[in-house]
Amino acid sequence: MSVAGSSAGRRNTVRKRVLAVGALAIALTSGLAGCSGSGGPGSGGSGPAGARGDTGAKKAPAAAPQNAVRLIGDGSTAFTGAQPHQPVWRKLAPGQQPPQFVVFSWDGAGEDSQKLFSHFRKVGKRYGATMTYFLSGVYLLPEDKRELYDPPQHSPGRSDIGFNDVQGIRDTVRELRGAWEEGNEVGTHFNGHFCGSDGGVGTWSVDEWKSEINQAKSFVKNWKTNAGLKDEKPLPFDYDKELVGARTPCLEGRKNFVRAASQMGFRYDTSGVNDQIWPKKDEGLWDLSMQLVPVPGRAFQTLSMDYNFLVNQSGTTKGNPSMHEYWGNQMRDGLVQAFERSYRGNRAPLIIGNHFESWNGGTYMRAIEETIAKVCVQKDVECVSFRQLADWLDAQDPAVVAKLRTLKVGEAPPAGWKSFLAAQPAVPAGAPAAAKPAPQH
Template sequence: MHSLRKAPALLAVAALAAGAVACSAAGGSGSGTGSAAGSGPGAAPAVGRAEPGNAGTRPEAAAPHAVRLIGDGSTADTGPQPHQPVFTRLKPGERPPQLVVFSWDGAGEDSQKLFSHFREVGERYNAAMTYFLSGVYLLPGDHKDVYAPPKHPRGASDIGFNDRQGITDTLRELRLAWQNGSEIGTHFNGHFCGPNGGVGTWSSDEWSSEIQQAEGFVKNWKTNSGLTKLDPLPFDYSKELVGGRAPCLEGQHNLIPAAKAAGFRYDASSIGGRQTWPSKIDGVWDFPLQDIPVPGRAFETLSMDYNFLANQSGTVHGDPAKQAAWGKQMHDGLAAAFERAYNGNRAPLFIGDHFESWNGGVYMKAVEDTVKEVCGKEGVRCVSFKQVADWMDAQDPAVLARLRTLDVGQAPKGGWNTFMGGAPAAATAGGPERIRPAVR
């Protein structure tokens, strides 16, 4: 990408404090992950060769498979994805695992080399992640007219396009991330926000066009770039692509019908979600960014690096003397969000980030420290959104309905054994409630 990125226009700090809006702007470089963490007592059944209690054991890799090139050879069917957990239903009385998702918007490798860095971090700490790839990161600028964005001229993009070195580097990281067990989702293409032709103004048909083009740029990068000697991506993107996050978290209402028609299993575009158990919108799992604590402040904000930035400095280059404190505030906010779920209702924790060095890179350090601290804990699984959908789909719907009766930070009054043993939810879901700060 190499300087193709633009700093997103900052949104109103007051609105961000309320968790009302967020800039899910294009990230530039990045990193990835490895595989889902194993299980401990109270977690879901063990994965691969993992035995109960081995929280750091990786699922075993898939057996060798004949490679089948697809289309122009940009992608290939290489068999089942390695290092994928196999989820089964919770047993009566069993406490749910604590699922944690680290996700990256606009994932691509540039001169910051953050994609490669976090991919290695994820592998080291058994953390599968979700990389939301912007399709234009595989489209060279001299072929930009291939892109026909809704409500904008052909060849337009608010995040520019890539060069061939950036495409080559990004492809390398996508291959390795997928082989390590992580998910390649979509951040769509041109990252258009706001009322003047932004994604929030698009119809479902326009979203369908955007999805088809995002998939097409991945499936035809050799044709578009001329980099025909490079290895293919080791997956069939028509099957791999099962979810995404919309730019600036806009437009979910009309996106959902298009996403469902495209075979998406989840959408991660909604805002202002709470740390409670997810549900579906018209058959598509809704995995929102969540309101989480801002330590030292009387409000919560969305679980994304950009939202902490907007509430702290309001600029990507704030006062250097304050940057360390800002990074600590984000780290402590993530830690507080984790602890209230882990010791409370065990709802999945969703964290969104960008491969950016905003405010001296303090948000990247906060995320990395959080990965190190939580992914090896007993009963914790750091997984991709796709794997969360797998886990949710494997459960008894009645059990999921019971879990949804638990409020933010609320552990079952009678303990997990009683709560998950079939007792009526109304009799067991009481106990002290955590009152959310008034932020709206």
């Protein structure tokens, strides 16, 4: 079984993971954390979004032919042509209502004995949901090669989430391969998952982030050599090109990470805390951070992630079993309420983060699956990866995105979408500029 996937090793880090967000005027006292440090090695989605013409997507391309395969490096990765099942987005037509995007994403994705990665790949295909899997690089590095990892501000071979074993690497690569072929995205959750003030990612410099990113890439690009799995199939993508976004451990260190990522060709980051409004760019990257969502029955909001609901409910991964069903329902209902206020309001993308964990009896996995089943099948809804959402945003007129950002949380255009996004009258060529008002005295 995977070392990285062992419940004990991962859960020992849970108590470190609470994110301090002092100035938020919301009662989140202990409820705002980015990640538990778990994410054990795993799941994926599907990719039929490209077939939905009513939301601006053209037909998805077919998979690349076999003869397009070109091995890269030691054969751990390969170029296999364009990724299948990708939507080709169009600009919104004047007066057109935007689709409702929902992104489901997984921190530290890998496959362990819980088999949650493989399970959620099936869920994604069942409900037409494409997802993003943030792989922790050390999940492709075997324990006996741990010294190959040289983490910033820590000694070589150190990792707060452990490493993996050969079978765990084989299983994780199998799921990553299948997920990508189904249209899902493989991002990164970096490597050792260090949080806090003692050498945590929040203290790293831009250069230290670059080192961490390059090492995360290296573990993916050399897993065959490092794990002695020369006869396994390669991952079907060039990771230098595939990797365009990330979520930092515990949502710490975002400022310097974004600076490093913008210099390394990344396209988005999801390491901050946002309201449910349309995104903007930061240092050239789309800020697609998770969002504050309702906690039904409570007078505050929390972050749209399983761990944050847990902190506000039980404060432990092994809470009162008699409360498990209630806690799962509360998370599901909070996410659905967040979806409804966007869907019927400003149509801002809903961003959701998760871990492949069985905390509180697996109630949060049930909550996520039930949320996917409810929202991804609705009209004009696109359950997409972060990369696909960034593609759609880049395809739009920047002035349209800027106007969408003027809508507040849950606010629908007062006069309707047709009026709100109506075409602006063009100024005829050679027409005189509008007269300036006379100065006031």
